[in-house]
Amino acid sequence: xELSKVDHAKYPFTVEAARxxxxxxxxxxxxxxxxxxxxxxxxxxxxxxxIRYGEVGWDRDKEREYKVEIVSFPISIIMVLSTESNxxxxxxxxxxxxxxxxxxxxxxxxxxxxxxASSSFNWDVKTASETTRQAYDFALSFIDYLKNAPGFHxxxxxxxxxxxxxxxxxxxxxxxARLIAEEARKHIQKRLExxxxxxxxxxxxxxxxDIRQLLSTHRELIQAEEAPQMVxxxxxxxxxxxxxxxxxxxxxxxxxxxxxxxSFLLNIGLSVEDVVKLFTSATDxxxxxxRYQIEHIAGKRGSGTxxxxxxxxxxxxxxxxxxxxDLCKRVKHPLTYYRRxxxxxxxxxxxxxxx
Amino acid sequence: xxxxxxxxxxxxxxxxxxxxxxxxxxxxMEKREFGFLLFRERMMVRHKTFRVEEDLRNFxxxxxxxxxxxxxxxYERADEEMSRKGWLGADLIxxxxxxxxxxxxxxxxxxxxxxxxxxxxxxxxxxxxxxCEGENFREEIWPCETCMExxxxxxxxxxxxxxxDFGFSSGEIxxxxxxxxxxxxxxxxxxxxxxxxxxxxxxxDYILGTGLKAxxxxxxxxxxxxxxxxxxxxxxxxxxxxxxxxxxxxxLTSATPESPEKFEGVGRGVLxxxxxxxxxxxxxxxxxxxxxxxxxxxxxxxxxILKYALREQGATIDTVVTTDIHRLIRMPTTxxxxxxxxxxxxxxxxxxxxxxxxxxxxxxxxxxxxxxxWADKFRIGDSVYGPYEKERVELPQAAAVFLLCKGVAEPVxxxxxKG
Numbered sequence: 008x009e010l011s012k013v014d015h016a017k018y019p020f021t022v023e024a025a026r027x028x029x030x031x032x033x034x035x036x037x038x039x040x041x042x043x044x045x046x047x048x049x050x051x052x053x054x055x056x057x058i059r060y061g062e063v064g065w066d067r068d069k070e071r072e073y074k075v076e077i078v079s080f081p082i083s084i085i086m087v088l089s090t091e092s093n094x095x096x097x098x099x100x101x102x103x104x105x106x107x108x109x110x111x112x113x114x115x116x117x118x119x120x121x122x123x124a125s126s127s128f129n130w131d132v133k134t135a136s137e138t139t140r141q142a143y144d145f146a147l148s149f150i151d152y153l154k155n156a157p158g159f160h161x162x163x164x165x166x167x168x169x170x171x172x173x174x175x176x177x178x179x180x181x182x183x184a185r186l187i188a189e190e191a192r193k194h195i196q197k198r199l200e201x202x203x204x205x206x207x208x209x210x211x212x213x214x215x216x217d218i219r220q221l222l223s224t225h226r227e228l229i230q231a232e233e234a235p236q237m238v239x240x241x242x243x244x245x246x247x248x249x250x251x252x253x254x255x256x257x258x259x260x261x262x263x264x265x266x267x268x269x270s271f272l273l274n275i276g277l278s279v280e281d282v283v284k285l286f287t288s289a290t291d292x293x294x295x296x297x298r299y300q301i302e303h304i305a306g307k308r309g310s311g312t313x314x315x316x317x318x319x320x321x322x323x324x325x326x327x328x329x330x331x332x333d334l335c336k337r338v339k340h341p342l343t344y345y346r347r348x349x350x351x352x353x354x355x356x357x358x359x360x361x362x
Numbered sequence: 363x364x365x366x367x368x369x370x371x372x373x374x375x376x377x378x379x380x381x382x383x384x385x386x387x388x389x390x391m392e393k394r395e396f397g398f399l400l401f402r403e404r405m406m407v408r409h410k411t412f413r414v415e416e417d418l419r420n421f422x423x424x425x426x427x428x429x430x431x432x433x434x435x436x437y438e439r440a441d442e443e444m445s446r447k448g449w450l451g452a453d454l455i456x457x458x459x460x461x462x463x464x465x466x467x468x469x470x471x472x473x474x475x476x477x478x479x480x481x482x483x484x485x486x487x488x489x490x491x492x493x494c495e496g497e498n499f500r501e502e503i504w505p506c507e508t509c510m511e512x513x514x515x516x517x518x519x520x521x522x523x524x525x526x527d528f529g530f531s532s533g534e535i536x537x538x539x540x541x542x543x544x545x546x547x548x549x550x551x552x553x554x555x556x557x558x559x560x561x562x563x564x565x566x567d568y569i570l571g572t573g574l575k576a577x578x579x580x581x582x583x584x585x586x587x588x589x590x591x592x593x594x595x596x597x598x599x600x601x602x603x604x605x606x607x608x609x610x611x612x613x614l615t616s617a618t619p620e621s622p623e624k625f626e627g628v629g630r631g632v633l634x635x636x637x638x639x640x641x642x643x644x645x646x647x648x649x650x651x652x653x654x655x656x657x658x659x660x661x662x663x664x665x666x667i668l669k670y671a672l673r674e675q676g677a678t679i680d681t682v683v684t685t686d687i688h689r690l691i692r693m694p695t696t697x698x699x700x701x702x703x704x705x706x707x708x709x710x711x712x713x714x715x716x717x718x719x720x721x722x723x724x725x726x727x728x729x730x731x732x733x734x735x736w737a738d739k740f741r742i743g744d745s746v747y748g749p750y751e752k753e754r755v756e757l758p759q760a761a762a763v764f765l766l767c768k769g770v771a772e773p774v775x776x777x778x779x780k781g
Contacts, residue, residue, distance in 0.1 A: 149528060150553050153561035166564040167571060168578035172600050174529025 008118045016073035017065065017110050019080035020103065020191045021127045027077055038082065039208035049075050050082035051214045057102030058095070058218070058225050065106055084198055089207060089215045095222055096199035097257050098229075104192035111184035117144055120183050124151075128190050135177060145183045146175035155189040160265045161300050238275055242348035244341045246322055247271050249329045254286070263317070263325050267341070269304045270316045274342055279305050316341050365480075369401045369428075371773045372766050375759075376697055377426040379724055385422055385430070386695040387415045389550065393436040393450065397690045398427035399699065408690070411441040428699030431690040434548070436555065444688065451555030454562070455691055456569075457683040458516045459544035460509045471504040471738065475769060482736035482770055502768075504738040505543060505701075510718055517545040519677035521710060523569050524549065527601055532710050539722045541698025541705040546691060562685045569679055571602070571672035576665060579603045581653070583661055592661055594653040602675075609671025610652075610664070614643050628666050635659060636667075697724060702763035719743070727759035731774040737765055 015024040038047055049072075056063050069076050080103075087099050111120055117134045124130040124147075131148035138146050149171060156164045170177045178186075207215065243251065250268045253260050260268070265286075272282050282301050287294045299308065306313030318340045322328045338344045388394060396410040396418070407427075412418040422430060433440065434455045438448030460468070474487035478496030487499035503509075517537065524530045530549055538546045557565075567573050579602050581594040595603035597611060617625065617636050625633055636643065639656045646655030653664065683689055692698070694705045703722040720743045734750040741747070742761045754774060757765070765771035 148553075150557065153557060153564055157560040157564050162573065162575050163578055165567060165573050167568045167574045167602065170579075170601055170603070171527050171568075172529075173526070 008116070008122050010119070010122060012073045012077075013070045014119065016069060016076035018107060018123060018191075019077050020107070020194055021123055023126065024077050024080070028081055031078065033078065035085070035205055036208060039210055045072075046075050046078050046082060047210060047214065049079035050086060051218065053079060053083040053103075054087060054095070054099060054218050055221060057099045058221055061098065061102055062105040062109075063102045065110060084195070085203075085205060085207075086211065086215055086218065087199055088201065088203060089205070089211075090219050090222070092219070092222060094226065095218075096196065100192045100195040100199060101257075103195050104188040107191050108184050108188035111187055112181045114180075114184075117180065120145070120180070120187060124183070124187050124190075128187075128194075131174075132183070133175075138175070140170075140172075140177055143170070143177035144180040145178045147178055147183065147186070148174050149176050150174075152176045152178075152186065155186050155193075158189065158259060159185070159296070160260075160262045161296050238272070238277065239349055242345050244335060244344035244348075245329050245332055246319075246327050246341055247345075250327070261325070261327075264327055265300075266304065266314070267316045267322065267327060269301055270314045271341055271345075273301070273305050273313075274315055275345055279307070365769075366402075368766055368769075368772055372428070372699075372702070372763065373401050373426045375702075375725070375763055376428070377423060379697060380419075380423045380426065383695075383724075384419045385693065387412070387418050388432055388693065390436055391415070391418065393438075393440060395433040395435070395437065395440040395447070395690070396693075397431040397433075398422075398425065399429040399431075400425065401428045401699075404428075409441050409443065422696070430693040430696040432693050434689050434691050435687055449687070451552075452687045452689075454549040454551070454554050454557070454565070455683060455689065456520055456547040457540070457544065457680040457691075458513050458520065458547070458678065459540070459680060460503070460513050461543070462678050462680060463509070463512050463516060465506075465509045465512045467506060467508050468503065471506050471509070472501065473504055473736070473738070474499040474501050480735065480769070484736075484738075500769075503543070505719075505740065507719070507741070509543065513544045514713065514716065516678045517547065518713060519675070520547055520569060520679060521713070523677060527568070528565075535710060536694075537708045537710055537713055538692075538694050539703070539706050539708060539716070539718050540692060541696075541703045541722060542701050545708075546705075548691075559685050559687055562687070563681075566679065566681050566684050568602075569677050570681070571605075571676035574602060574668075574672060576606060576668055579606055581606070581661070581664065592653040592664070594664070596650065597647070605675040606668065606671055609675040610667050611647060612674055613667050613670050614640060614647070625670055628670055632663055632666055635663070698767075700767050702760065702767045723760045725759040725763050729756050729758050730762035731756045732762050732765060732771040733774055734765055734771040737768075737770050740764065 010018070010021065010023045012027075015021065015027050018024060037043060053063050083099070087095055111123075114120060117136075121132050121134055124132045128151070130151040132151065133146050135141060135143040135146055140146070149166065152169075153166065156166070162168055166176070240248075240251070247268065250260060250264050253264070254268065269282055269286075272285070273279070277285075279298070279301050283294065283298045286297045286301070302308045304314045316322075317325075319328065319335070319338070322341070334344055334348060338347065392411065392413050394411070395408065396412065397406055397408045398410065398421075399406050410421075412421070433452075435452040436450040438450060440447060469485075472486060473482060473484050475482050476491040476494060476496045477498040477500060479491060479494035481491050481493040483492075487501060490497060491499070521535065521537070524535055524547070525532065530551065534549055534551050536548045536550070538548070540546050576594070579595055580599075582592070584591045584593055595607045597607045598604060599607060613625070613628075614636060617633055617640070619630075619633060619637060635656070635658065639659070643652060643655050646652040683691075692705050694707055696705055697703070698705060702724060703718065704724040706722050708716050708721070719741045723742055731754060733752075733754050734748075735752060737748045737750040739746060739748045740761075742758065742764065745758075745761075747755075747757065747761050762771070762773070766773065
């Protein structure tokens with residue numbers, strides 16, 4: 008099937024959308040002209056939405072304004088690149104992919120997802136109606152499945168927990184949407200890592216400066232949101248501190264790393280809500296899945312077992328121990344470390360008070 | 363006689379073999395790194411590359427290494443140091459070795475060699491060598507037919523995963539006898555070659571059943587309280603679903619109270635419950651409603667049985683070999699330095715009937731007289747040899763080379779010439 012202009016607008020990262028832009032033979036100098044004011048405005052808006060809400064917006068009006076929507080995307084990329092901020096690059100790529108995910112998962116025609124995945128990413132994918140497995144929506148080659156699924160942490164994404172026959176992993180629409188959105192995020196991210204020097208017209212230079220300004224005020228807010236207030240971060244053991252830093256800088260954390268972090272936080276008194284916020288605002292993008300997993304660890308789902316983090320020895324086996332400090336040498340569990348350190352700091356405070 | 367004289371003898375034999383039987387280089391030879399373990403000093407020479415087949419053959423014939431390896435990986439510059447090679451991709455490889463399979467007989471084949479005086483004994487090494495009081499030993503396992511059959515069974519299970527679940531064609535899968543105690547399986551396919559370590563780990567977990575949760579394979583409770591039903595996969599289902607059902611069924615038919623170690627993780631109480639209700643459960647399988655058949659056997663109990671089912675149904679592969687994308691692997695058509703056996707390719711359809719003790723035998727030459735320090739029983743082709751202890755025997759070349767490679771014998775011919 009062929010994608011429509013509205014589809015190009017919804018999914019500007021596709022090769023078809025790129026072709027549309029290329030045909031218009033746009034030059035960077037042209038952007039200064041009045042004709043492009045609307046497009047430049049939307050390009051700027053995309054980035055602002057990414058900073059403010061973590062997701063680029065979409066509504067019905069944009070279907071009529073498809074041209075603006077398609078062409079503004081590569082201009083947003085140039086503007087983000089011009090800020091030379093890795094933080095913004097990551098946040099923007101994530102915000103675009105979040106939008107893509109929310110649009111893809113409600114697409115009425117399954118063929119549309121197949122078209123995007125096969126033409127833009129060269130994936131070996133088909134609708135399940137072409138197979139004998141009608142209980143599913145799609146069949147995707149495990150090779151393409153494994154390009155993104157290992158980065159997701161819920162057990163359902165593990166290949167061993169999938170139904171797979173003759174190289175095809177069977178998926179529901181929501182799941183293929185998530186995999187496509189993640190691939191799109193990586194593609195956008197890659198474009199944002201290029202080092203290009205373009206001379207922007209003054210209007211755009213001004214916009215880039217404004218974005219930098221907005222970013223610096225929001226950056227603190229974003230990070231403050233991410234770190235709940237009631238925990239004493241200074242009392243974290245080195246392993247949790249390392250995981251926390253990895254999380255905040257959006258580096259990939261292994262399943263066991265994420266499990267360790269989550270169970271640790273739940274055990275030191277954070278609510279499921281707090282932990283969901285920490286994970287979704289900083290990194291991963293599927294709130295529903297994250298919540299499901301966190302509730303599982305909290306004992307609110309599945310077997311009802313409330314999990315505690317692995318002990319020090321297990322953490323070492325999985326390479327999660329960054330090296331021990333003095334207190335580590337006296338404890339065998341990260342929670343023991345936290346409680347002791349907390350007592351020490353509290354005792355310290357009391358001592359200071361009385362002194 | 364010191365070890366280097368024995369090695370010189372083996373080396374001469376290997377050199378003649380390679381002269382008469384030129385090795386078959388791998389595909390994309392020029393993009394791979396080669397490694398050679400030398401007899402002299404047991405030293406590994408790595409980062410070698412070859413552009414033409416002739417150069418590789420000449421090198422092997424002239425240096426005559428004890429073992430030959432190449433990289434599963436393809437590189438832009440395979441001869442440079444690791445960080446500068448420029449990784450392009452890697453074949454998907456699997457190693458099934460008897461080390462990872464716990465056959466009940468394996469403890470019986472253990473033997474040790476004193477590193478100082480080469481004294482040999484059966485079982486686990488003593489704290490001090492009875493002959494020279496040395497304290498360092500090499501621990502070895504004598505090849506055994508039961509163990510070799512067990513590795514073959516695991517390899518057949520692996521092939522089932524690779525063809526039915528992963529959909530590889532028989533043309534993409536190559537099976538080799540490792541030359542010693544197991545099998546290697548190579549998958550060469552352009553699309554798979556770029557998979558990273560994380561993706562390969564997922565493949566490993568799939569084949570071992572690691573992290574499998576039955577809830578994702580149809581085992582669940584449906585309905586509320588009184589009308590609660592357990593539903594689960596069926597014996598004829600595809601993929602892991604069918605394996606789960608077949609593994610559980612196998613448990614039902616084979617559970618005995620006598621061998622609790624076989625059912626490790628299941629628990630005595632559960633085991634008993636199944637033995638008592640065995641007939642009713644087997645009947646229920648026939649009706650297709652086994653998961654609900656016995657009162658008190660709930661979803662928790664089934665999950666315990668699953669541990670056994672996963673162990674039985676998964677293929678025991680080495681997890682490190684498959685996930686290491688820079689791995690050096692033994693080159694097919696070369697000789698194994700610990701046995702003198704050939705790393706032979708086995709067509710998938712012939713694997714079931716393959717006999718390594720005849721199919722991998724490389725030497726067909728005249729008999730050789732050797733002095734054997736110690737040797738357990740072993741078979742080459744249709745003949746069984748040993749056990750031997752401190753005796754001089756005349757053996758066919760293949761049997762003699764086998765004992766020399768194992769480090770338990772010395773050639774007598776050489777001694778005479780020297781004297």
